[in-house]
Amino acid sequence: MRQSLKDREHLLRMLALLVAAIAVFLFVRSIAVPKDYGRFGPFRASALDDIAAMPVVFAGHSACEECHSDVVEARQGSKHTQIHCEICHGPAAAHAADPTASKPARPDGRELCLNCHVINVARPADFPQINPREHGDEGPCTACHPHHHPEP
Amino acid sequence: MEPLLHGVQGFIYPNEIELQWSILIVLYPFITGLVAGAFILASLERVFNVRAVKPTYRLALLTALAFLLIAPLPLQLHLGHPERSLEMFLTPHTTSAMAMFGFMYLWYLLIVLVLEIWLDFRRDIVMMAREKTGAARLFYRVLALGSDNISAESLKLDDKLGRFLTFIGIPSAFLLHGYVGFIFGSIKANPWWSTPLMPIVFLFSAMVSGIALVMLMYMLTSWFRNRPPDMDCLDTIGRYLLYAFIIDFGLEMVDLLHRIYESDESFRTLDFMVRTHLYTSHILIQIILGTILPIGLLAVVQLVQLQESARRTLYAIAGSLTLIGIFAMRWNVVIGGQLFSKSFLGYTTYKMGFATREGVLPALVLMALPFVILWILVKILPPWREE
């Protein structure tokens, strides 16, 4: 019995080494894994809040309408009623947070209008489209089509 | 925008402009394949009692270890955040083939390969610890875990345990490389990869490449040591290489025929790709130069009575071509699978850098490293029992 234990000794040492390695691994694991990992599934639960905390750039039309009710009224019944403010005026979260800090753009000229209204066969046929070379003599669109009430 | 679009043909999704997996990811299945193949060859002697391949047994084990140590390096170099790779062990995502591979790798490296090599070389290690002096003596004593016991009884135990390890080592080697195939074969978004045959094809190509590598290494080391290689051993390995290769080629042809006959929605795209972008690497290098030619050469040895030197030459040529062919196969899987758009409406090209992080130079260095490690391993643990 004693003799056989002696012959197994080197194997037991190897086994001890393996067990020690596993123990070290489990110890590292218990320290290194984020505490909230796995709360909702196999991921870091606080990542949800991290992502949700990102700053907003577009304020959203409700924020605009809170202060600019006059514009809302002016746009009533227009073909552009459903166009949200920031589509033309650009992102305005900074302006909504502090109205004096920055002013949204007030675009004029033709480029912005042509984004949507230049002729393109892939656009729905019933969508109003113009050929800029034939229509409007290169002048600003708003000369004939007031932006908030563009009907001719 | 123009230079980015250079090499793009038809329509690809905008985000597809960047090829995700580079030549480094080609190396990874190539290297693990060599490991699995070398180990399976080594196990032939032990489990199936193929006496003829005994001269290569220990060399094959050390070769497998040298390559397995390098296998994770190309992956590591490829990661956007290598410092986070430990997460794969700390919080493995159980549905991810890649996460499970980490544990497969550790199991195979530590339990199968290192332990088996240790058991097999233990007598030599202890003898070395007795003979050497100074630092070398200390080194070997640590390797022997401080044990000095090489009694007949203890060696018998080692042999028994070693046999058992080889026994579980074979399915482990199968799993290791089958798993690599699964990493690609399980991606349903990519029709070039997504086939249940992928793990099996990977496995047999792994055996082919591993056997060819050990055969070449054996011839090379014999030449270095100025000893004639054991022809009986070489002939046996050559025969096994031929058999494995025929199965491998058969499987790949089944896959090909199946794709052609089924002609599913992806076929037109893939067919065009194989005829154009992949023609050189797939048809010419992989199939003709790297498969049909070596199979033919190995078959000649079986069918015609040849001189020893002629056989040796043929083995050397066939082995080298085999390695080129299997590398091309990995290339065609990994790179080929990214050359077409998942919209099936366009193609892109792989622009390989040279001295960039994922370029040719690091790939060459990574390919050379296992040989350096093997050289060191052979110095530490000479696999040749002095006659």
Added chain:
Amino acid sequence: MDRRDFLLKGGKLIWLTGSAMVAWEAVLAGEPETAPNYKLTDHWWAMAIDIGLCIGCGSCVRACKEENGVIKEPFFFRTWVERYHVPHGDIERPEVDSPNGGYDGFPEKYPPQDGSKNFFVPKLCNQCAHSPCVQVCPVGATFESPDGVVLVDKEYCLGCRYCVQACPYGCRYIDPRSGTVDKCSLCYHRIRRGLTTACCEACPTGARRLGDLKDPNDPIHEFLRDRRVQVLKPQMATGAKVYYCDLDGSVR
């Protein structure tokens, strides 16, 4: 504790699966507080896209890059617009283009009335309920949130790119600035605040609308019930939650 007991306990410690262990640690750590007025389990986000309304103005693409700080260089997109040109109605061979993802609009390219079918298709992450990308992530750096959005944890992502390979729709890319993967988050930071996504906010025709499938009063239910809807690549069975109406068979 006898020997058998010890072995059993030790065995459990070693073999207890990763997730079970982690879950237990979370229980020990206690429940962190959640955002006020927003219950994760009360929502299941989706999007409705009406192809017949899309005019290819690219407003959504620009707004998305602005809102989410997406890298401006071409060919990194969380959302993009494709133009389909289907000559003679041959849905097997459409001609598709998406110059700079539609960021600068689509210069007219095809002659009118040439017997072809032409339309725009806005694309974004489909927020799959059975995401292939989530399935393959080795570390859980990308995941389906309890409110139905597929998100990326930038602090945890390895940049292994496996998820990019697994997405059938080409919605993911590696952000060269961070070396981690990036994709549409359905403006998660906005919807958690009760806002709609930047792309929906910026769409002049209402072609794309955010919807909450768990809210019985959400108009998306009407859309799904009354219109002919389809998801992209239904054969992939990914549980995609971006629903298209008027989707042509040529769309990939």
